[in-house]
Amino acid sequence: MLSKADNELLTQVGSGTPMGEVFRRFWLPALLSTELSQPDCPPLRFRLLGEDLVAFRDTNGRVGIIDSACPHRRASLFFGRNEECGLRCVYHGWKFDVDGNCVDMPSEPAESNFKDKVKIKAYPAKEFGGCVWLYMGPQGLQPELPQMEWCRVPDTHRELSRWIQEANYMQGTEGEIDTAHTTYLHKRFDPYSNENPDRRGAETQVYGQRDGAPMLTVQDTDYGFVYGSRRNTGDKDYYWRVTQWMLPVYSITAGPRPGWPQGGRAYVPIDDDHTSVIQYYFSAGDDPITEHERDGLRISPTVEQVKYRMLDGAVLDTWRDIRNADNDYLIDREAQKTLSFTGIATARSQDEMVTDGMGAVADRTKEHLGTTDAAIIRARRLLLTLARDLQEGIEPYPASHGDLYRVRSIHTFSPEPDFGKFLEERREDAIARV
Ligand code: FES
Ligand SMILES: [Fe+2]
Structure with missing residues (x-):
């Protein structure tokens, strides 16, 4: 339980809010690089931390992230012409480069220097690990990109997806570090079979069903925390799943089977009530992700590309699950009586149903x-501490x-009952190779 004040502190991310400032101290993955497929391709509309932005890839391949509204009379730059190293507003022809400079202002007299006085808000962008990353904080404090293994492996070893969720970022985040729910929410009644690709995740289920009350131990780290979930298997070994949680919004969870x-x-906040989820999987071995694995990991075809209209009229270019709140997730x-605990088709939709169903916040x-x-209690405490510290001038x-x-x-089996000792023995397994 949180106080009303702490819940607001945790969930409000707009400019000037304490948590909004915390998020503005980190690079954030905003889009997939493939969404801006080639130089001078159509721009994209998105919102991050409550700010409406447009992304474009210029003629030289550089990504620009600028205010969605033209500084002249606020026309939407999404409809602009992406040409010759800049995005040109189609209302009166003003043109902006990836750094936000106004490089052409054909509606003013040729001798005017007005264009040198006008800038559009532009945020630094970097491409890394198949994503476009954005930094929205103070200029002098540019942070480092988080060197997560999924960002560093070759493209052949990585599978990415992105979609919108209609709730505050913290609800999705909390689902991510709530290993106990898998026993219930994702339970299916049909038997586990190695041959059945739909039952790929079932090993987690087998042991989840044998012990539905996992013992969780959380250990703080410099990046967030690591937690171990220990379940009894009915044998001499325990079933251990170790999850990493990294500030401000990243998880690394084990695959459905060892290997x-x-x-x-x-869970990147779009605004207080919406979240852009970037899902990443990577092969931790020498071999690329196989097509068979990719099929199981890929979020499409249940997620479709949409123009998502916000209540205030803004439109976002994103993906949305075809099972959503508008159709009760096709329950x-x-x-629900014969096949699964929820009667909802995929684990992803099951997760969205519960987290988004709590209300926007x-x-x-x-x-x-x-x-x-x-782990949820720990994540909240860490984020709240960052927000309070930053108000005191302590940087994350x-x-x-x-x-x-x-x-x-x-993801493994071990007779060791103590998480501290278990992790010490397996320290090497918890470190990225690249
Ligand atoms: S509103 Fe964009 S150039 Fe006039
Ligand atoms: Fe889940």
């Missing part, structure tokens, strides 16, 4: 947290230490 791609999700009540003053919520440590992010999850 499978691992990965996680970044099938018959399937969950009322945490009314919850009752149990022992399996230990991991923002300027990208190498801290070179960590891995673990």
Whole structure:
């Protein structure tokens, strides 16, 4: 449970809010590089931390992230012409480069120097790990990119997706570090089979069903925390899943079986009520992700490209699950009796149904947290501490230490009951190779 004040502190991310300032101290993955497929391709509209922005790839291949509204009379630059190293507003022809300079102003007299006085808001952008990253903080404090393994492996070893969720970033984040829910929310009644690609994730399920009350131990780190979930298997070994959680919004969870791609999700706040999720999986071995694995990891075809209209009229170019709140996630009540706990088709939709169904911002003053919520409590505390510290002038440590992010999850069996000792034995397995 949180106080009303702490819940607001945790969830409000607009410019000038304490948590909004924390997020503005980190590079954030905003788009997939493939969304800006080639030089001079159509621009994209998106919103991050409550700010409406347009992204474009210029003639030289550089990515620019600028205010969505033209500084002349606020026309939308999404409709602009992306040509000759700049985005030109089609209302009166003003043109801006990736750094926000006005490089042409044909509607003013040729001798005017007005164009040198006008700039559009532009944020630094970098491409890394198949994503376009954005820094929205103070100029002199540019942080380091988090050196997560999924960003550093070759493209052949990585699978990325992006989609919108209709709730505050923290609800998705909390689902991510809530290993206990997998036993219930994602339960299916049909038997586990190696041959059935739909049951790929079932090994997690097998042990999840044998022990539905995992023992969680959280250990603080410089980048956030690592937690171990220990389940009884009915045998001498425990089933251990170790999850990494990195500030401000990244998880690395183990794959469904030892040796499978691992990965996680970044819950990047669009505004207080919407989240852009970037999902990443990577092969942690020498071999690329196989097509068979890719099929299982890929979020499409259940996620489709949409023009998403916000209540205030802004439009975002994003993806949305075809199962969503508008159609009750296509719940099938018959399937809920015979096939699965929820009657909703995919784990991803099941997750969205519960996290987004809490309302845009969950009322945490009314919850009752149990022992399996230990990691969630920790994540909230860490984020709230960052927000309070920053108000005192203390900068977030991991923002300027990208190498801290070179960590891995673990999925294994071990007779060791103590998480501290287990992790010490497996220390090497929790470190990224690249
Ligand atoms: S509104 Fe963009 S040039 Fe006039
Ligand atoms: Fe889930």
